[in-house]
Each structure stands twice: as C-alpha cells, then as structure tokens.
Amino acid sequence: MQLLITILLDGLTYASYLFIVSVGLTIVFGVLKILNVAHGAFYAWGAYAAAYAITYAADMEYSDWIGFVCIFLAAALVGLVLGMIIERVILRHMYAQDEVLIALATFGIFLILEDVILLVFGVNPYFAYQPMALLGRVPMGGISRDVYSFTLMALACVVAFSCWWGLTKTKWGKLISVVIYDREISQAMGINVSMVYLIVFVIGAGLGALGGAYVAPTLSVAPGFGIDVIVLSFAVVVIGGMGSIPGALIGALMVGILRAVAVHKMPELELFVVFAVMATVLIIRPEGLFAPAKARTI
Amino acid sequence: MLQILRSDKTIRWTLVGFFVLAIAGNFMPAWVQNNLMFGLARGLAVLGLMVLWRTGLISFGHALYFGIGAYAVALVDKHLGVSDIFLRLAFAMGAAAMVGFALGFILRKYRSIFFAMLSLAFSMVLYGILVKVEALGSTDGFSVSATSILGWTPESKYTLFCAIIVACAAAACMVQYYLKTGLGALTTAIRDNELRVEYLGYSVSKAIHFKYIISAGLAGASGAMMAMALGQVDPDSMVNWTVSGELVFITVMAGPGSVIAPFIGGVVFEFLRTYAFELAPHAWQLIVGGTLLAIIFFLPMGLWSLLERIWVRKGSSS
Numbered sequence: 001m002q003l004l005i006t007i008l009l010d011g012l013t014y015a016s017y018l019f020i021v022s023v024g025l026t027i028v029f030g031v032l033k034i035l036n037v038a039h040g041a042f043y044a045w046g047a048y049a050a051a052y053a054i055t056y057a058a059d060m061e062y063s064d065w066i067g068f069v070c071i072f073l074a075a076a077l078v079g080l081v082l083g084m085i086i087e088r089v090i091l092r093h094m095y096a097q098d099e100v101l102i103a104l105a106t107f108g109i110f111l112i113l114e115d116v117i118l119l120v121f122g123v124n125p126y127f128a129y130q131p132m133a134l135l136g137r138v139p140m141g142g143i144s145r146d147v148y149s150f151t152l153m154a155l156a157c158v159v160a161f162s163c164w165w166g167l168t169k170t171k172w173g174k175l176i177s178v179v180i181y182d183r184e185i186s187q188a189m190g191i192n193v194s195m196v197y198l199i200v201f202v203i204g205a206g207l208g209a210l211g212g213a214y215v216a217p218t219l220s221v222a223p224g225f226g227i228d229v230i231v232l233s234f235a236v237v238v239i240g241g242m243g244s245i246p247g248a249l250i251g252a253l254m255v256g257i258l259r260a261v262a263v264h265k266m267p268e269l270e271l272f273v274v275f276a277v278m279a280t281v282l283i284i285r286p287e288g289l290f291a292p293a294k295a296r297t298i
Numbered sequence: 299m300l301q302i303l304r305s306d307k308t309i310r311w312t313l314v315g316f317f318v319l320a321i322a323g324n325f326m327p328a329w330v331q332n333n334l335m336f337g338l339a340r341g342l343a344v345l346g347l348m349v350l351w352r353t354g355l356i357s358f359g360h361a362l363y364f365g366i367g368a369y370a371v372a373l374v375d376k377h378l379g380v381s382d383i384f385l386r387l388a389f390a391m392g393a394a395a396m397v398g399f400a401l402g403f404i405l406r407k408y409r410s411i412f413f414a415m416l417s418l419a420f421s422m423v424l425y426g427i428l429v430k431v432e433a434l435g436s437t438d439g440f441s442v443s444a445t446s447i448l449g450w451t452p453e454s455k456y457t458l459f460c461a462i463i464v465a466c467a468a469a470a471c472m473v474q475y476y477l478k479t480g481l482g483a484l485t486t487a488i489r490d491n492e493l494r495v496e497y498l499g500y501s502v503s504k505a506i507h508f509k510y511i512i513s514a515g516l517a518g519a520s521g522a523m524m525a526m527a528l529g530q531v532d533p534d535s536m537v538n539w540t541v542s543g544e545l546v547f548i549t550v551m552a553g554p555g556s557v558i559a560p561f562i563g564g565v566v567f568e569f570l571r572t573y574a575f576e577l578a579p580h581a582w583q584l585i586v587g588g589t590l591l592a593i594i595f596f597l598p599m600g601l602w603s604l605l606e607r608i609w610v611r612k613g614s615s616s
Contacts, residue, residue, distance in 0.1 A: 035411055037543075090591065097594075099411045100356040104550060105594050107543050111587030118580045231422055231539050238415055271426030279419035283404055286412045 079206020394518020553600015
C-alpha cells in the first residue's frame with residue numbers, strides 16, 4: 001500500500017512536470033505544424049534563468065519568497081525574448097518547407113541555444129534550492145515528501161485549465177482554433193495569421209521555459225540540461241496525439257506513472273518503458289491516442 | 299553489370315578519388331588520418347540515409363543501426379574474441395540489416411513526420427536498454443580490442459584507414475549501381491508521386507522496405523567502423539538521439555546529389571567539429587548549428603550542389 005502511494009505520488013509529480021513541458025510543444029505543433037526540437041533549449045533556458053535569478057536573490061538576502069516570482073518572471077522573459085526572435089528571424093521563412101526539414105532547422109537552433117547558455121551563464125552548475133527548502137517537507141504515506149512537488153501538481157492543473165479556458169472561451173483562442181482548422185481561409189477572412197503564429201510560438205516557448213524554471217530548484221542546473229527532455233516530451237506528445245492538449249495530459253500521466261512503476265519495480269526499464277509505449281502507440285494509432293481522425297494521404 | 303561499371307562516370311571517379319585518398323593518407327599526420335576515418339565511417343551511414351532521403355523519407359532514428367553495428371563489434375569482441383575485420387563487419391551489418399528487415403515491415407507504411415518519430419522511438423528503445431543494463435556496459439560502454447585482418451594485426455592505424463576507404467568505395471559503387479537498376483530508379487519516382495508508381499505496377503512499400511534495409515546495413519557498417527576506429531563504444535555517443543540528429547545533419551549538409559557527397563559531408567562535418575572545438579571549446583555546437591541553419595537556408599541541395607555549380611562553370615568557360 002505504502003509503495004503504491006509512493007509510486008502514485010512520484011508518478012503524478014513527474015507527470016505534472018512532463019505535462020507543463022509538453023503542452024507547449026503540442027500547442028506549437030498543433031498550430032504551426034512544427035516539431036520543435038528547440039523546445040528542449042527553451043526548457044534549459046528557463047531553468048538557467050530561474051536558477052540564476054534565485055541564487056542572485058538569495059545572495060542579496062531578499063526574502064526566499066522572491067524565488068517564486070523569479071521562476072515566473074524567468075519563464076515569461078525567456079518565452080518572450082527567445083520565442084519572438086526565433087519565430088520572427090528564422091521560422092517565419094521556413095513555413096513553406098517540408099515538416100521534417102523544419103524539425104532539422106530547429107535542431108540547429110537547439111544546438112546554437114545550448115551553447116549560448118554556456119556563454120551567458122557559464123559552465124558551472126547552479127543550485128537554486130531556496131524555494132524548495134522554503135516550503136519544507138510533509139509526511140505522507142509513511143515517508144516525508146517535498147511540499148514543492150505538490151505545488152508542481154497544482155501548477156500543472158492551473159496550466160491545463162488556462163489552456164482549456166484560453167482556447168475555448170477567449171477570442172484569441174477561437175482565432176487559434178480557426179487557424180488550426182484552415183490557415184488559408186482564415187487568412188482570407190482577415191485574420192492576422194502571422195500574428196497568431198507568433199503569439200502561439202511565444203506561449204509554447206514560455207511554457208517550455210516554465211517547465212524548466214519550475215524544476216530548476218529541485219535539480220542541479222548543469223550543461224546538457226535540455227537534451228533528455230526533448231525526446232521525453234516527444235514521447236508524451238506522440239502518445240497523446242500531436243497537437244492535442246488533452247492528449248498531452250493523458251500522455252504525461254501515462255509516461256509519468258509508468259516510469260514511476262518502472263523506477264520502483266524494475267529500474268532497468270526506466271527509459272525503455274517510455275519509448276516502448278511511444279513506439280506501440282505509433283504502430284497502433286499513428287496519430288496518437290487522442291488526435292482527431294484525419295484523412296491520410298496514402 | 300560490367301557495362302554499367304564501364305560506362306558510369308561517377309563510379310570511375312569514386313574509385314580514382316578513394317585510391318588517391320588512400321595513398322595520400324600515408325603521408326598525413328595522425329590527427330588528419332583519424333578525422334578522415336571518422337568522417338568516412340560516418341559517411342557510410344549517411345549514404346544509406348541519402349538513399350532514403352531521395353525517396354522523401356528522413357529517419358531521426360538511424361542511431362539505432364549505427365549503435366547495433368558498433369555494439370555488435372564490441373559484443374563479439376568481448377564474448378567470442380572476434381577481432382577480424384571481415385567477421386566483425388559481417389556481424390555488424392548482418393545484425394543491423396536483420397533488425398532493419400524486421401522493423402521495415404512496420405516503418406514502410408509511414409511517411410514524413412510519423413516515419414521520423416517512429417524511427418526515433420525505436421532508436422530510443424535501444425538507448426533505454428543500453429543505458430540501464432549492466433551486462434551491455436551501461437553508460438560506460440565497452441572498449442574494443444585492436445582489429446586484425448585475416449589473422450594479421452597491423453601496428454599502425456593506416457591499415458584500418460585503408461580498410462575504411464575500401465569499404466566506402468565499395469559501398470558508394472554498389473549504391474550507385476543500385477540506383478541505376480529498376481528498383482533503384484524508383485527512388486525519386488516514389489518521392490514525386492507514390493500513386494503513379496503503384497499504377498505502374500510497382501509496390502511502393504516493398505521498394506521502401508528494400509531501401510530501408512540497405513540504409514540499415516550501411517548504418518551498421520558505419521557504426522562498426524566507428525567502433526573499430528575509436529576503440530570504444532558507449533550509448534551516449536553511439537545511440538542517443540543526438541547521433542541520429544548528426545547523421546541527418548550530415549545528410550542535409552552533403553545533399554542528395556551524388557553517392558560521393560555523403561563522404562565529403564562526413565569529412566567536412568568531422569573537420570568542422572574539430573576546428574570549432576579548437577577555436578571555441580564552449581561554442582562548437584553554436585558553430586555547427588549555425589552551419590546547419592545556413593545550409594538549410596542558402597544551400598538547400600547541400601555542399602554537393604556547390605561543387606556541381608563550380609564544375610559546370612568551369613566546363614562552360616573552357
């Protein structure tokens with residue numbers, strides 16, 4: 001029983017983290033039809049920016065609560081600046097190209113951003129534990145757990161709710177759905193499609209950065225931080241269906257729980273299980289579990 | 299077949315080029331020789347990816363076969379003590395081609411981004427196993443003992459260098475020959491219009507499957523050569539998704555123009571990386587990534603198209 005609770009909580013924590021990172025990826029794919037490898041770099045940038053700000057605030061002996069402000073500010077800043085630059089300067093000129101070639105271009109962007117991180121923040125790891133230490137630990141299911149991981153779950157719920165609300169209840173959300181449905185017609189109807197693309201890309205980048213920024217206090221932020229995240233979030237997005245937000249939620253839950261089970265029961269299978277599920281889903285339902293049915297061209 | 303060999307200019311020039319390189323290699327400093335070995339070894343995998351790319355498919359998972367080839371060499375070395383280059387290559391290519399044959403049944407139904415993603419998933423499955431299983435070396439991998447040729451163990455690396463060149467030349471000629479055959483000529487046709495190819499009475503999925511097996515075998519050979527040249531295999535530099543990314547990068551950089559292009563691309567990539575690392579140890583990825591973007595933007599048909607343009611201009615002016 002105790003093991004079950006542990007697995008469940010570990011799984012949910014990991015799933016929340018995966019969801020926050022992957023939802024940005026899936027939104028960008030849904031609207032721009034870009035498989036964004038550079039998403040891992042946004043994640044790493046968010047983590048570095050947050051860790052830098054938190055350690056700076058701690059050095060200045062500000063209240064530790066400032067750390068939480070730092071996290072959100074860092075994510076927003078990274079999303080705005082990097083997202084805007086990359087969409088406007090590079091991706092803008094590529095939309096006519098083949099999907100896979102664009103993915104390769106984002107791989108180039110990823111490589112560049114990875115190194116710019118090192119040039120800006122240096123090669124030494126950052127330890128920004130203050131926000132996590134501040135919230136302390138709480139006993140649950142027989143062992144003590146970080147309160148911080150529960151706030152991560154809450155954040156994931158907030159993100160999920162805002163995405164749903166933003167897409168279905170606001171004017172911009174409706175515009176986005178229209179653009180997803182048919183880009184040309186919506187342009188003909190006078191919708192500023194290039195603006196929609198820019199906004200969606202910035203939001204996606206910001207969400208990736210938020211994922212990185214929020215987990216920064218729980219890890220040591222070191223070079224190569226974004227490499228593993230990319231394929232994991234690919235797995236989540238593919239399992240749920242590329243472009244689908246509920247899909248990202250289900251995908252994150254599946255991957256999170258399965259990984260937690262594997263870590264506790266058979267640690268050798270930790271990574272294997274994630275990608276085995278990804279491959280199985282692609283074989284059985286290539287569009288993903290929750291993607292709407294589409295006519296396929298051969 | 300001999301007719302094609304005699305009449306084909308590309309094959310003639312490939313053989314001459316590799317022969318000159320093999321002789322020149324003897325007079326090169328060790329680091330140049332090493333870089334050439336790595337570049338040419340990678341070129342083998344890129345050659346396979348080029349065949350796929352000509353049909354319009356880009357695989358983000360060929361590190362799977364690269365890794366299978368490399369690990370096959372390491373495992374037969376560790377458990378059976380096989381050090382002969384021919385046996386090692388046979389094991390590596392056989393294992394890679396067999397896995398390619400099996401997975402090909404699934405992958406041949408997929409196109410564009412789904413093909414890329416499913417190949418990625420398969421390669422990451424292997425990565426997930428290799429990283430965690432102690433018996434397969436875990437994250438440290440294995441070392442590979444020196445390579446012998448028919449019982450003779452050469453002292454310098456030059457012999458392996460020549461062996462890699464022979465393998466590359468053979469592969470380039472075979473692929474060139476294959477692209478001239480009926481099945482090979484379907485490559486571009488499939489990219490342009492699958493439906494018409496079907497109407498003409500050919501099976502698109504069979505053609506793609508066959509090309510997939512070729513590319514898997516070549517990637518296996520490439521991984522095996524890399525393992526022998528490095529003397530070491532490990533999951534992060536052999537099977538991780540970044541390796542697949544590099545291979546695709548070289549493919550796009552080299553361009554689909556010719557069977558020689560992959561080898562030029564591989565060598566250019568190796569030197570680019572070495573020099574970038576030398577110039578800016580913390581910014582070499584920046585240089586490599588920038589090059590990738592520049593090529594996609596300004597040279598969509600790759601370095602080969604640049605060579606071709608120079609060639610044509612020379613031809614017209616003289």
